[in-house]
Amino acid sequence: MAKERGGGGSMKGTNLLETNNDSLSDDTVRVDPLDHFKKYRGGYDITNKHYWSSTAFTGVYGYVIGVLWLLAGIIYGSILLANTYCCKTRKKGNLKKKLPCHKQCYFWPILLAILFTVLAITASGLVLGGNVKFRSRARTVVDIIIDTADGASGTLFNTTGAMKEIRDSIAESNVSAEAEQASSFLTSTSEKLDDQAADIDRHARKNRRLIMKVLKIVYIITIVTISLNLAAVISLSVCGTLRLRRALNLLIVLCWILTALCWVLFGVYFFLGKFAGDTCTALENFQENPNNNSLSSILPCDELLKAKPVLTDVSEGIYNIVNQVNENISVVQLCNPFSGPPEYQYQADNCPANTIQIGDIPKILEPLTCSGTSNATCSAGQFITIDDFRILGDFTSSIQNLLNAFPGMESLVECQSVSNAFSEILTHHCKPLKKYARMVWGSMLFLSLSMVFLVLIWTVQAHHEQENHSLDGSVKPHSSAVKEVESAEIKVAKDSSNYA
Template sequence: MGSTRITKVAIFLILVGAIWALNFNKIEGRLTTMTTSRSSQPGRSLLQAVNVSEPLRHSDDTVRVDPLDNFKKYRGGYDITNKHYWSSTIFTGIHGYAIGVLWLFCGLVYGGFLLATTFCCQNNNRKLKKTSPCQEQCYLWPTILATFITVLAIVATGLVLGGNARFHSKAKTVVNIVIDTANEASETIYNTTGAMKDMSVNLEVSNNGSSQASGFLTSTSQKLDSQAADIQRQAKKNRHAIDNGLRIVYIVTIVTISFNLVAVLVLTAFGILRLRRALKVFIGLCWLLTVLCWLFFGMYFFLEKFEGDTCTALEDFQKDPYNSSLSSILPCNELLSAKSVLSDVSAGIYDLVNEVNTNISTTYPDLIQVCNPFSAPPEYRYQPNNCPDNTIKIAEIPQALKWFTCSDESTGPCVGGLFSANEFRTVEGYTNSIQKILNAYPGMEDLVECQSVEDAFSEILHRHCKPLKRYTRMVWAPLSFLSIIMVALVLIWTVESHHMQEHHFSDGSVKPRSTAAEITEASIAKETKDDSFPNSVV
C-alpha cells in the first residue's frame, strides 16, 4: 500500500513540469495579443518598443539659448536624444569659450604687430635710448608681482589637478553602476531562458508535454537570448566609449595643466634672468595655454550643468518611473505591460502546487506536501522562505525521492525501488528547471517593474549626484581663477619684455648705465674742442 502511495506521489511530481509548461499556451496568446496591438513590425525588440509613443515629460524650468535654432530659447527639458538639448547645454559654457577665442584673437593681433615692427622698423630699434633713472626700481615691482602671481598659479594648478582626479573617479563609479545594471538585466534574462530551455528538453524527452508547449519555450527563449545579447553588446559598447571619453578628458586636462605649470615657472625664471628672446617664446606659449584654460573652464562648467539636469531627471524618475524625462531612453512603460504575463506565470505555479497538494491530501493525507513559493491571490508574492515545517521545497524534491529510486547499475526489474532511474531523472529535470525559473523570478520581477533601474538611479541620486557636481565645480572654479592669473601673468611679462627691449637688455646681460653717460660726456667734450680749435689757431 505504501509503495502505491509514493508511486502516485511521484506521478504527481512528474506532471508538475508538464502542467506548468502547458500554461505557457495562455501566456503565448497574451504575448501575441500585446505584440499585434502595439506594432505590425515582426521581431520588434521590447527595448526598442519605446519609440511607439511619445513619452510624457515633466515640465521643467530649463530655458537656454540654442545656437542651432537661431539662438532661440530651448524649452524642451532634459532629453539626451535631442540635439537641441545638447547644443543649448553645451552653450552654457559660452563664457569660457568666448573669452578663450577673444584671447586667441588678441594674441594673433599682437603677434602680427610684433612681426610688422620687427621687419619694418629695424633701423629705429637699433637707436640707443637714454636709460631711465628709475630703471632698477621700475623692474623690481613687476618682478615681485609676477612671482606672487606665479605662486598663485601653482596653488590653482594643484586645485585643478586634485578636483579633476576626484571628478574622474566619481564619474567612473556612476558609469559602472549604470553599465552593471544593464549587465545584471541581461544575466537575469539568460538565467530565465536557461531554465526554459531545460524545460523544453525535458518535455521532448519525457513526452509528457505537447510539442506546441516545447516549441513555444524554445522560440521564446531564443528571442529573450537575443534581447539579452543586445543588452550586453550595447552595454559593452557604451562602457568602452564612455571609458575612453573620460580617460581622454582626464589625460588631456592633466597633461595641459601640468605643462601649463611648467611653462609658467620657466616664463617667470626667464623674466627674472632678463632673457628677452626666450621670454618672448614662452610668452607666446603661455598665451596659447591660457586659451586652453579658458576652453576647459567652459567645458567643465557645461558638464556641471548637464550633471544637474541628469540629477533632476533622476528625481523625477524616482517620483514616477513611467512618466519622466528619462522615458525616451528607458522602456519602463513597455516593461510594465509585461507584468501581467509575469503575474500569469506566478498564478500558474501557485495553482499548480495547490493542485498537487490537494491531490496528495485527498489521496494520502499522511504524506508531506510541497511548499508553495507564492502567496495567495491577488498578490502572488514570491516568498520562497516562508514554508511551513511540514512542507518540502521544490528544489528538495529530487533529494527526497532519491532514496526510493533504483540505481543505474540495476539489471532486470527494479526490486525495492518505487520508480526507475529514468523516471527519477525526469522528475529531477523538471524540478531543477522550475527551481531555476524561481531563482530568476526576483530578478525578472525587478526587471519588469523597472526596480533594478530604479535602485541604480536611487544609488546615484543619493550617493553620487552631489559629490559629482561638487568635484566638477572643484575643477572649473580653480580653472577660471587659473585662467585669470594666466592673463595677468602674460600681460605683466609682455610689458616687461617691451621695457627690456626699449632699454637694450641683451640676452644674459644689461647695458651698463655708465655707457650712456660716457657717450654724453665724450660728445660734450668733442663739441667744446671743436669750438675752441679756431681760437687756438688764431
C-alpha cells in the same frame, strides 16, 4: 528629417516634463546652436543631440574667450613682426629720443608677476585635485548605473536559461498537446526576454565605453595642460627675472597658447557641471515618478515593465502544475510558491511545515528509483526507472532555478533595483559630484584670469626690455662722442692756463 525628429522628441519631452516635474524643464531650457539658437525644451535626454548641444553651449563663455585670446595673440604677434622687419629705420630715429629706465621700472612689474605666478600655481593645484576627485565620483556613478544594467540583463538571462531547461525537459518527456503548448509558450517567452536582456546589455556596454572614454580624454587633456602650464609659468618667472630675452619671448608665446586652452577647459568643465546637475535632477524626479521616461536610455524601466505580464503567466503556469501534482499524490504535498489568482505572487517563505520544496523532489524519489537501467533490475519498493528519474530531476531542478530567479525578476519588473541604484547615487554621490565639478571650473576660471594678467605683465616687460635694448645700442655711440668732446675741451683749457 533629423531636425524634424529632434523637434518631435523635444515636444514629447516638453509635454512629459510639464505633467511630471516643471523644475526639470526649467533646468534644461537652454540655447540650442544646432536649432538656429532657439530654446531647447526637451528635458534630460542623453540620446537627443539637441540636449547635448544646448548643454555644451553653456560653456560658450570659456570657448569664446579662449578663441578671442588666441586671435589677440596672433594679431599682436603679427604687429610685432611687421614692426621688426618693416619699420627698422623709423624705429631707429625714434629710439634716440627715449631715455633709459631707472631700476624702479623693473621692480613693480616683477613683484606683480611673482604674485600672479603664486596665484596661478595655487589655482593649478586646485584644478588637479578637483579633477581627480571629479573623475573618481563620475566613474563611481557610471559604474553603479552600468552595474545595475548588467544585473538586470543577468537576471533576465538566468530566467530565460531556466525556462529553456524546463522546455528541454518537457521535450524529453511524453509528448502531449499540453506539453507542446507549454513548450511553445516557454520558447516564445524566453526569446522575448532574451531580446530585452541583450538590448539592455548592449546599451550598457556602449554607454560605459562612451562615457569612460570621454572622461578619460578630458582627464588626460586637463592633466597634461595644467602640468605643462605649471612648468611654463615657473620657467617664465625665472627667465623674466633673469632677463633672458629669447627664452622669455618663447615662453610668453607658449603661455599665451596655454591660457587659451585654460579658457576652453573652463567652458568644458562648466558644461560637465551642468550635465552632472541635470543627471542628479533627473534621478530626483525618477524617485518621485518612476514612469518618467527621461532616464529610459540609461535603464529602460518601461521595457522591463513589459515583462510583467510574462512573469504573471509563468507564475500561473507553475501554480497550476503544483496543484495538479498535489491532487494526484496523497503521501506528501508540494509547496506551492505562488498565491492564488489573480495576483499569483511569489511567496516561498509561506510554505506549510508538512510540504516539501519542488527542488527537493529528487531526494524523496531517489529511494524509489531502480538501481539499474530498466525495471527488470528494480528491487522491492522501487518502481521509477532511472531514465524517468533523470528527466524528473532535470525538470524539477529547472523549475527550482526559475523560482530562485523570481525575486530578482519581480524586483526588476517593478524597477526596484533601478530605484535602489538611483537612490544610492542621490544619497552618496550627487552632492560630491556637483561640488567637485564646481571646484574644477571655478579653479580653472581663477587660473585663466591669473594667466591673462601674468602673460600681459611679462609681455609688456619683454617689450620694454626690447625697447631699452635697442635704445642702448643707439645711444652709446652718441654718449662716447660727447665724452670725447668734453675731454678735448678740458685739455684745451689746461693748455691755455699753462700758456698764461
